[in-house]
Amino acid sequence: GENVEQHPSTLSVQEGDSAVIKCTYSDSASNYFPWYKQELGKGPQLIIDIRSNVGEKKDQRIAVTLNKTAKHFSLHITETQPEDSAVYFCAARGNYGQNFVFGPGTRLSVLP
Amino acid sequence: EAGVAQSPRYKIIEKRQSVAFWCNPISGHATLYWYQQILGQGPKLLIQFQNNGVVDDSQLPKDRFSAERLKGVDSTLKIQPAKLEDSAVYLCASSLVGIPEAFFGQGTRLTVV
Numbered sequence: 001g002e003n004v005e006q007h008p009s010t011l012s013v014q015e016g017d018s019a020v021i022k023c024t025y026s027d028s029a030s031n032y033f034p035w036y037k038q039e040l041g042k043g044p045q046l047i048i049d050i051r052s053n054v055g056e057k058k059d060q061r062i063a064v065t066l067n068k069t070a071k072h073f074s075l076h077i078t079e080t081q082p083e084d085s086a087v088y089f090c091a092a093r094g095n096y097g098q099n100f101v102f103g104p105g106t107r108l109s110v111l112p
Numbered sequence: 113e114a115g116v117a118q119s120p121r122y123k124i125i126e127k128r129q130s131v132a133f134w135c136n137p138i139s140g141h142a143t144l145y146w147y148q149q150i151l152g153q154g155p156k157l158l159i160q161f162q163n164n165g166v167v168d169d170s171q172l173p174k175d176r177f178s179a180e181r182l183k184g185v186d187s188t189l190k191i192q193p194a195k196l197e198d199s200a201v202y203l204c205a206s207s208l209v210g211i212p213e214a215f216f217g218q219g220t221r222l223t224v225v
Contacts, residue, residue, distance in 0.1 A: 102156070
């Protein structure tokens, strides 16, 4: 089955700097890659996603890139703010009907 | 649009007791998921429904966990009897048929003592 690895497990950046979180997946049939942000005591919130027919997607300060050949995808956050501090999870999903497999998470701390 | 609703938010029980969690998905979402999230880990799927049918329950510990979605809308997840290792956050998520985006509720934090 699918296996998703995520690095780093923790990341501290200064406010205004950029943050990058990387994930790799094992199943070449996976075709949908969402990123979730989870704040303390809350459920995961979908922040951006990318499908396998797209190499990059941007939404304001957040971007995701996908390299299908290498089977890895990354989350990029620019101009980080203290409210970006949270745990971020990547996930991979195959064809419709298959469930998401999540990475272990990255705890991002944005220092003021 | 209302999000995924879950209750209760918190539950503390003794081992060997039973517990039930409730989820109401986003209106119109035929696909419903239950995930278990152990502290410090990513969510792990327990069971996936489409309408009132089970799509995937391969990771559900069926000797103690059960779930139902009788009318194809809300769902309950039950644990009986609970073990210490069941302490986790139980998350419910839902999505539209044919659309991959899934939206999560706030979860139920279960502590087994």
